[in-house]
Amino acid sequence: MSKIDKINVTEEEKQVLVLLQEKGKCLYGNIFKELNMAQTKGAEVIYSLTNKGYIKNAERSSYYELAIEI
DSSP: OOGGGGSOOOHHHHHHHHHHHHHSEEEHHHHHHHTTOOHHHHHHHHHHHHHHTSEEEGGGSSEEEESSOO
């Protein structure tokens, strides 16, 4: 079992975490495009992960990155 599997998140949240782990950081809108996720759902997922402290806004920009090591 990988470290990411031990984190209590939804499947969509897990997809975002894996994407950010692979890319390092990603533009807000590109997260939805890369994962073929509706913008509304993607916004909810990013908001949830940010509130949980798993991701953060990188350098006060439109980029997001992991806030934890996975």
